[in-house]
Amino acid sequence: MEVIFLDIGKPVKISKLTESMIRLFGRNVEMQYTQPRPSDKLSEELSEPEEVLEKTDQRKISWVISSKEVNVEKLEGSILRISQVRCEKNVNNLLDDILQSEWVLVQK
Numbered sequence: 001m002e003v004i005f006l007d008i009g010k011p012v013k014i015s016k017l018t019e020s021m022i023r024l025f026g027r028n029v030e031m032q033y034t035q036p037r038p039s040d041k042l043s044e045e046l047s048e049p050e051e052v053l054e055k056t057d058q059r060k061i062s063w064v065i066s067s068k069e070v071n072v073e074k075l076e077g078s079i080l081r082i083s084q085v086r087c088e089k090n091v092n093n094l095l096d097d098i099l100q101s102e103w104v105l106v107q108k
Contacts, residue, residue, distance in 0.1 A: 005046070005053055007060040 015031070022029050036042060047053065053062040 003064040003066070005062040005064050007062070011044075 015033075018031065022031075047064065048066070048068075050066065050068065052065040054065050055062055
């Protein structure tokens with residue numbers, strides 16, 4: 001399985017994006033800021049430490065070279081199950097499946 005990395009530019013602060021969207025739609029909405037919850041993700045890691053980005057001819061596209069291999073069978077099974085649960089419109093089943101699922105990546 002091939003994985004590519006797309007450089008989409010500089011990170012955007014969610015608060016700035018939200019303010020812009022509110023202005024764009026001409027709404028008068030008061031924003032309230034709260035403390036982050038333990039489950040809130042404050043930053044995003046774009047690649048794993050063992051992954052290497054290899055440049056391509058296109059400056060904003062790179063190949064991801066990983067020391068892990070994807071278990072395609074498990075990945076396809078997970079995608080199929082998510083599709084089935086989505087059709088059933090049962091969010092609780094989907095959350096249960098996600099929480100009980102195994103990692104799709106396996107170490108080489």
